[in-house]
Amino acid sequence: xxxxxxxxxxxxxxxxxxxxxxxxxxxxxxxxxxxxxxxxxxxxxxxxxxxxxxxxxxxxxxxxxxxxxxxxxxxxxxxxxxxxxxxxxxxxxxxxxxxxxxxxxxxxxxxxxxxxxxxxxxxxxxxxxxxxxxxx
Numbered sequence: 042x043x044x045x046x047x048x049x050x051x052x053x054x055x056x057x058x059x060x061x062x063x064x065x066x067x068x069x070x071x072x073x074x075x076x077x078x079x080x081x082x083x084x085x086x087x088x089x090x091x092x093x094x095x096x097x098x099x100x101x102x103x104x105x106x107x108x109x110x111x112x113x114x115x116x117x118x119x120x121x122x123x124x125x126x127x128x129x130x131x132x133x134x135x136x137x138x139x140x141x142x143x144x145x146x147x148x149x150x151x152x153x154x155x156x157x158x159x160x161x162x163x164x165x166x167x168x169x170x171x172x173x174x175x176x177x
Contacts, residue, residue: 046122050083054096088127
């Protein structure tokens, strides 16, 4: 496991107990259990919803971790290491949809939802033009 991700989990995850237990508490910040206490899933190279959503947070989060502010390269390393475990984590330099801001796949101009919405809008406009030409 990469040292950046391990260091980040041990310093920033609220569920990590540290010495001497070295285990995950399995409860979120509100005290609700999200899994059984025991070994840290991230350190076992498994996905953890709590870590992804609450500890790592979204790429464009308004209040990023202080360690990410001090060292943006560290953030990139942590995210790329966790992306090897969970590929749903958005890449830092990912292209975004101009309409909604969703991450785009390679060779994609806009996300699937906006693509559908644009296609419907274009179809309506074309139908409207055809009707106006018939009525003229």
